Amino acid sequence: MDDTDNIAFDFQPDQNGRGRLILRGRLDRETTASIWRPTTHLLRHTRVPRLLVQADQVVYCDGAGVALLDEYRRIQKEHRGQIEIQGLPPQCRQLMALFGTDQLVSPPPVPGPVTGFIRGIGERAAGSVREVVREVSFTGEVFVKLVRALARPRTLRWRDTLVIAEKTGPNALGITGALGFLIGLILAFQSAAAMRQFGAEIFVADLVVVVLFRELGPLITAVLLTSRSASAFAAELGTMKVNEEIDALVTLGLDPVQFLVLPRIIAVLCVIPLLTVFNQLFGLIGCGLVMSLWNVPTEIYLDRIRYAATLTDFFGGLVKTFFFGALVAGIGCLRGLQTRTGPTAVGDATTRAVVNGIVAIIAVDGVFAVVYYVLGI
Amino acid sequence: MAEEPIIEVKDVTLGYDDTVVLEDVSFEVRMGEIFGILGGSGSGKSTLLKAMIGLLTPVRGTIRIDGIDMVTAAGAARQALLAKIGVAYQSGALFGSMTVLSNIVLPLEEFTDLPAEAIERIAQTKLKAVGLQAAAYKMPAELSGGMRKRAAIARALALDPKVLFLDEPSAGLDPVTSAQLDELILGLSQELGITFVIVTHELPSIFAVTDRVLMVDKEARRVIAEGQPQALRDHSDNPVVRRFFRRELAVAASD
Numbered sequence: 001m002d003d004t005d006n007i008a009f010d011f012q013p014d015q016n017g018r019g020r021l022i023l024r025g026r027l028d029r030e031t032t033a034s035i036w037r038p039t040t041h042l043l044r045h046t047r048v049p050r051l052l053v054q055a056d057q058v059v060y061c062d063g064a065g066v067a068l069l070d071e072y073r074r075i076q077k078e079h080r081g082q083i084e085i086q087g088l089p090p091q092c093r094q095l096m097a098l099f100g101t102d103q104l105v106s107p108p109p110v111p112g113p114v115t116g117f118i119r120g121i122g123e124r125a126a127g128s129v130r131e132v133v134r135e136v137s138f139t140g141e142v143f144v145k146l147v148r149a150l151a152r153p154r155t156l157r158w159r160d161t162l163v164i165a166e167k168t169g170p171n172a173l174g175i176t177g178a179l180g181f182l183i184g185l186i187l188a189f190q191s192a193a194a195m196r197q198f199g200a201e202i203f204v205a206d207l208v209v210v211v212l213f214r215e216l217g218p219l220i221t222a223v224l225l226t227s228r229s230a231s232a233f234a235a236e237l238g239t240m241k242v243n244e245e246i247d248a249l250v251t252l253g254l255d256p257v258q259f260l261v262l263p264r265i266i267a268v269l270c271v272i273p274l275l276t277v278f279n280q281l282f283g284l285i286g287c288g289l290v291m292s293l294w295n296v297p298t299e300i301y302l303d304r305i306r307y308a309a310t311l312t313d314f315f316g317g318l319v320k321t322f323f324f325g326a327l328v329a330g331i332g333c334l335r336g337l338q339t340r341t342g343p344t345a346v347g348d349a350t351t352r353a354v355v356n357g358i359v360a361i362i363a364v365d366g367v368f369a370v371v372y373y374v375l376g377i
Numbered sequence: 378m379a380e381e382p383i384i385e386v387k388d389v390t391l392g393y394d395d396t397v398v399l400e401d402v403s404f405e406v407r408m409g410e411i412f413g414i415l416g417g418s419g420s421g422k423s424t425l426l427k428a429m430i431g432l433l434t435p436v437r438g439t440i441r442i443d444g445i446d447m448v449t450a451a452g453a454a455r456q457a458l459l460a461k462i463g464v465a466y467q468s469g470a471l472f473g474s475m476t477v478l479s480n481i482v483l484p485l486e487e488f489t490d491l492p493a494e495a496i497e498r499i500a501q502t503k504l505k506a507v508g509l510q511a512a513a514y515k516m517p518a519e520l521s522g523g524m525r526k527r528a529a530i531a532r533a534l535a536l537d538p539k540v541l542f543l544d545e546p547s548a549g550l551d552p553v554t555s556a557q558l559d560e561l562i563l564g565l566s567q568e569l570g571i572t573f574v575i576v577t578h579e580l581p582s583i584f585a586v587t588d589r590v591l592m593v594d595k596e597a598r599r600v601i602a603e604g605q606p607q608a609l610r611d612h613s614d615n616p617v618v619r620r621f622f623r624r625e626l627a628v629a630a631s632d
């Protein structure tokens with residue numbers, strides 16, 4: 001066993017709580033593997049209060065060897081034992097100084113599966129509560145500053161607002177129109193197929209226009225803006241946060257809410273009703289196309305629209321868009337400002353903005369449905 | 378040089394969420410001084426700087442600048458305080474969507490009633506002070522690392538601050554550029570009487586510019602030394618401090 005290409009160990013415990021572990025040969029990546037388990041196992045079980053590792057016959061030692069000696073130290077520390085490493089060749093000692101961890105950092109204790117699960121629920125609940133508190137206070141802050149800014153419009157950055165409005169509005173016309181057209185088309189087609197059996201295809205117009213005005217137009221436009229603009233806001237502000245630009249604003253005495261959030265909210269509030277109307281218009285065109293395929297004359301179709309949809313339907317839908325818009329822009333900006341550090345931080349912020357935005361829109365839409373029902377709208 | 382303190386940090390403990398980064402930090406920075414904050418990476422230098430400029434609320438302790446408490450100051454008092462300080466961040470933190478000149482124009486526009494052309498002239502002079510007048514109409518992304526840091530200093534100078542905070546101004550710069558930056562700092566200090574707080578690793582800069590330094594340590598989570606850099610190098614009995622100066626000296630000598 002005295003082969004220099006190999007490693008051997010010898011463990012000699014004695015009566016007075018001392019143990020001597022003698023290592024001979026090479027302590028390298030290959031050989032260490034063979035004695036790692038046996039020696040550490042031995043030390044864990046014998047729990048000698050005082051361990052002497054005799055290493056004067058070690059001829060070579062690399063990083064793996066250092067790790068092994070380090071593991072011995074850790075084991076001894078675990079049961080409050082002492083350790084002395086003796087006779088380590090000088091170059092190994094240098095390695096030890098470089099890689100040896102004097103201060104051991106053990107991984108944070110992992111709770112058992114059940115307690116961990118319960119704790120996870122608790123932590124998440126506490127986290128959500130904190131999150132909601134933060135959102136509410138952010139909403140309050142933004143609202144107060146919005147009112148103050150509108151009272152003194154000169155304090156607002158109108159040029160930025162215009163640029164953002166252009167990006168969120170006109171640049172989104174294509175997709176908004178196309179989506180509206182397709183929704184109108186599909187809605188008409190699906191319902192017409194059923195209604196034709198009763199010769200009632202003309203009433204398809206009633207259905208589509210009401211659904212578009214009250215629900216789908218505002219909802220689809222808002223979801224679209226979430227994925228197009230809330231994500232952009234979160235990414236823009238998140239990048240600024242990571243680059244310390246937000247900090248720079250603050251120390252220049254400029255308020256990030258006033259400077260970055262308000263222009264975005266105002267821009268979205270300005271464009272979202274227009275986009276919604278545009279979306280609805282194309283929805284009606286899509287529906288009209290199907291109707292003309294079923295040989296319903298255009299005049300009659302337009303007449304049905306005028307008859308079926310009231311102004312209440314139309315404006316009831318539009319009122320919602322302001323709330324959706326504020327949510328979309330606000331959540332996008334908040335998630336951006338909350339960006340942490342690290343390579344995935346901006347991506348995470350963007351994802352959270354889109355997911356939270358869509359959930360919030362649907363939740364608020366539900367609230368509106370109830371409110372409108374109670375009010376009889 | 379006046380001896381009265383412009384920054385007083387007293388018994389300050391700093392941390393994030395539930396991790397403590399630095400404990401019981403106390404020191405003063407005197408008017409007109411160039412004060413260095415030294416320490417290994419992750420030792421909390423930037424954290425300390427963030428607390429001094431009001432971006433991070435200390436867990437305990439008080440920080441005063443020009444006699445005003447940084448933590449409790451709000452509204453107009455806070456604005457007044459922020460007007461007294463300028464900060465150049467580690468990454469430069471220039472506003473990426475604006476030209477270099479607009480970056481400097483921005484604070485002037487927001488806080489003065491000067492006509493646009495006056496603001497532009499002032500911004501140009503700040504750029505000239507850091508030797509960047511040629512880059513006025515470039516975007517930050519088009520600048521080299523050293524230029525970005527100088528542009529950040531120019532922006533920090535926009536509102537004529539009393540105190541300038543610089544986070545690792547010469548990190549990642551070549552020795553020549555780094556030396557130019559040191560000269561810029563010395564010049565600003567002598568001509569404008571600005572007080573500097575500089576976070577830095579670079580030993581040549583430390584000896585070239587700083588009057589006094591403070592050293593923080595990651596393991597100890599405390600201030601481990603304070604004084605003149607020469608004195609610390611020659612007489613400190615703390616091995617970490619000695620190693621810091623010796624190691625860096627060895628590097629400086631070898632290049």
Ligand SMILES: Nc1ncnc2c1ncn2[C@@H]1O[C@H](COP(=O)(O)OP(=O)(O)O)[C@@H](O)[C@H]1O
Nearest residue numbers: 341393398416417418419420421422423424425
């Ligand atoms: N935003 C943050 N959230 C949590 N921990 C942080 C944050 N910023 C820094 N830290 C931690 O604080 C410690 C000190 O960081 P920092 O002050 O940036 O060090 P330095 O500037 O000296 O390199 C590090 O351990 C770092 O991980």
Ligand SMILES: [Mg+2]
Nearest residue numbers: 422423424467
């Ligand atoms: Mg730092």
